[in-house]
Amino acid sequence: MIFYFSGTGNTRWAAERLAEATGERLLFIPDELKKLELRNENRDKELQQGGECHYELQEGERLGFCFPVHGWQPPHIVRRFIRKMTINSPSYCYALVTCGDSIGRTMEMLQKELAPKNIKLDSMFSLVMPESYVCLPFMYTDTPEREQQKISQAGKELEQYAEIVVGKLKGEVHTQRGFTPWTFSHVIGAYFNSQMISDKKFTVDSNLCIHCGRCENVCPTGDVKLHDGLPQWLHDGTCTNCLACYHYCPQHAINYGNITRRRGQYYFGHRQVE
Numbered sequence: 001m002i003f004y005f006s007g008t009g010n011t012r013w014a015a016e017r018l019a020e021a022t023g024e025r026l027l028f029i030p031d032e033l034k035k036l037e038l039r040n041e042n043r044d045k046e047l048q049q050g051g052e053c054h055y056e057l058q059e060g061e062r063l064g065f066c067f068p069v070h071g072w073q074p075p076h077i078v079r080r081f082i083r084k085m086t087i088n089s090p091s092y093c094y095a096l097v098t099c100g101d102s103i104g105r106t107m108e109m110l111q112k113e114l115a116p117k118n119i120k121l122d123s124m125f126s127l128v129m130p131e132s133y134v135c136l137p138f139m140y141t142d143t144p145e146r147e148q149q150k151i152s153q154a155g156k157e158l159e160q161y162a163e164i165v166v167g168k169l170k171g172e173v174h175t176q177r178g179f180t181p182w183t184f185s186h187v188i189g190a191y192f193n194s195q196m197i198s199d200k201k202f203t204v205d206s207n208l209c210i211h212c213g214r215c216e217n218v219c220p221t222g223d224v225k226l227h228d229g230l231p232q233w234l235h236d237g238t239c240t241n242c243l244a245c246y247h248y249c250p251q252h253a254i255n256y257g258n259i260t261r262r263r264g265q266y267y268f269g270h271r272q273v274e
Helices: 010-022 029-042 045-053 076-084 104-119 144-167 181-195 214-218 243-247
Strands: 001-003 025-028 053-055 063-068 084-089 094-100 123-128 172-174 203-204 225-226 229-234 255-256
Touching: 001 010, 001 029, 001 255, 010 063, 010 094, 010 144, 010 181, 025 172, 029 076, 076 104, 084 104, 094 104, 094 144, 104 181, 123 144, 144 172, 144 181, 172 229, 203 229, 214 225, 214 243, 243 255
Parallel strands: 001 025, 001 063, 053 084, 063 094, 094 123, 123 172
Antiparallel strands: 203 255, 225 229
């Protein structure tokens, strides 16, 4: 069983390849949380199971967590899901995260979330993938050449990681923690995740929008809804700042403040679509 979260597709690509290698179930974390909300709304006590997401691993089935690093930390949505999930003890547990350059202490933070569930990571992996966060003055998408280099290298590493996971090898740690990981995760990352994960700065240029609804369709949490043909953000706290709405917009009509107006767009596989 693999639980994953992805906004612009980097992690989805990796998680799908791991699912193919292991032959195990692939579950999208936002969908699982939506199922729980629906059960709670229906007040069906038999299905509600104490307001938790309950899962049953088959004998010998692995447990995997795949997600992008947000500000050198696990995304809020992943943390919330883990706190709500209940699952029997896995025979093997691993995590794979994607990042633009380094992950800091993301794995240590993930293990802290898993500890109350009596789950311990047996192996950990990270993949450096094309950059998609462009909401800071010094953050840009990669050049086409650099983008392809990252994907090619990640593909080779993923093949090695898949062999480790299939063989249930323990103690394997293949991560890029970066320079001063504690500072990045607990100081810079703490500020980023507490102050900058918000949908309040998203805007749409109405003269560019073609009312295609793609932003609404790709938002993993359902935070974007069309109103009179234009996207509106719900401001309900569900936004993960994954920027899927921005990157998938075919007209570059969506922006985050003024910073992204002259920035590039990226989602996994976009060059095959062009």
